[in-house]
Amino acid sequence: MQPLSRVQGYGHVAKRYGLEESIFLEAVMYWYRTNRAENRNYYDGRWWTHNSLAAFEQLFPWWSGKQLRRIINSCKDQGAILTGNYNKDRRDRTVWYTPSAELMELYGESQTDKSICPNGQMQEPERADSYAQMGTPLPCNTHVDTNTPYSPPQGEVSGDAAEPEDKPKPQAKPKTRTSGERCTYKPDWFDALWKIYPRKDAKAAARKKWDAIKPDRETCRAILAGLERDKRSEQWQRDGGKYIPMLSTYLNQRRWEDQGVDASQLPTPPADKPRIAWGEDREVT
Helix, strand or coil: CCCCCCCCCCHHHHHHHCHHHHHHHHHHHHHHHHHHHCCCCEECCEECEEECHHHHHHHCCCCCHHHHHHHHHHHHHCCCEEEECCCCCCCCCCEEEEECHHHHHHCCCCCCCCCECCCCCECCCCCCCCCCCCCCCCCCCCCCCCCCCCCCCCCCCCHHHHCCCCCCCHHHCCCCCCCCCCCCCCHHHHHHHHHHCCCCCCHHHHHHHHHHHCCCHHHHHHHHHHHHHHHCCHHHHHHHHCCCCCHHHHHHCCHHHCCCCCCCCCCCCCCCCCCECCCCCCECC
16 A cells, blocks of 8 residues: 555644644545445444554554554544444454544535435545545454555646645535624523633534524533533643634533533633623623
8 A cells, every 4th residue: 555645634724633633634534525425334423434553654654653643642632533433343443533523614514414416326526535545344344445545646737627626615614604693592691601611713603503402501500510620621721722622512512511510519600791690591780
């Protein structure tokens, strides 16, 4: 198997997760699109890819196994990818990967986007790429791997043809609310949460997720307690808050439940005015 002769990644992804992580995540997104187009490795509502560390070392020869572990763990810790194990044999330690909702949002894609042809077959990607899935699990697994390594053509491509056809563009992202719009469900509650949440990007996506889950009073109190706990955690304070997820991800993955928040031991909301009490529809005077 040939190593990559060209690396790719997007600036806004590198800004969010780091440069090395963005290169690795570009490969994950390619494998995801390929498996989705071929309707392969679909489990628990997601399309997955699997690779061994040895395969990654061949594909990314400039990284050592130790560096790859660090990069993959960084992607997991920052919420860019999810991992799973769909191997039928317990001896098989092959790890499976899929992009998270946050990463999909940065690429302007969704796990629920429709790309089905009339005959029921998924549409295949229009471009070839340098990435090849390897690390085949033990033969007892039920899935089938048919990917073959791609050999890039010789020479440089200039002009518009150099741009991959499926390059994510801002206009291709799902339509979301503008920054001036408000939630349809308890907008004052959301505004109070947004005011104290330490990360201030993707507000429209956070509003959309808020309207989707419609948290009641007790859930709001639990979210606040979980948030106060997480703000003090080592992970959130590391590297100037680099590992703090977007609020949309925090809500989507119900992160406030990660360590079993006790809703009876709740901090009070911030004292800055105007202030909205969680679980109330009026301003606190």
